Amino acid sequence: MVCPACQKEMVAKDFGGVMVDVCEDGCHGIWFDWMELCKLDEQNEGLGNALNNALTHERANDENRGQIKCPKCSLLMHIHKYESxxxxxxxxxxxxxGFFLDSGELRTIRDNFMSEEEREAYTQKLLDGNSEFQKAEDALDKDKARDEAIRKYTRFMRLSYYCTGK
Ligand SMILES: [Zn+2]
Ligand SMILES: [Zn+2]
Incomplete structure (x- = not known):
């Protein structure tokens, strides 16, 4: 499979029972198939040299990279904050x-992993500090406005739903 960020050929690696694709000769990005990332996003998950290796790579600056195409579907991928x-x-x-992580992002995710409770508290804080959400909440149709604001600013349920019962 070709790396969606730098077009180099990726190599399949065993991160302790989870096979992922690593861009070894290029940008050190990592490709995770559906459900694979949530098996490796906490510090006690996964093991082995390949994983330890991947965790030593410097964090890449991907701020201005723009959207990349999924190496499996060729569709544009969506950039968003990781839920945990x-x-x-x-x-x-x-x-x-599928998820693509740039170099160093897996380590940062594992270092900053939030539990479900922490995630909910964080989301609430985000909503409380958001003036557009406050305005929406003050609007006449409160329930609908609230739903829309939540949908717009967070997608925190999505991955926790996938990962339930892992
Ligand atoms: Zn690459
Ligand atoms: Zn895809």
């Missing part, structure tokens, strides 16, 4: 559920 570690922008393919 909000400071990280990840690329997700909404069609196949």
């Amino acid at each position: 570690a909000k400071e990280i922008n990840v690329d997700e393919c909404y069609a196949c559920g």
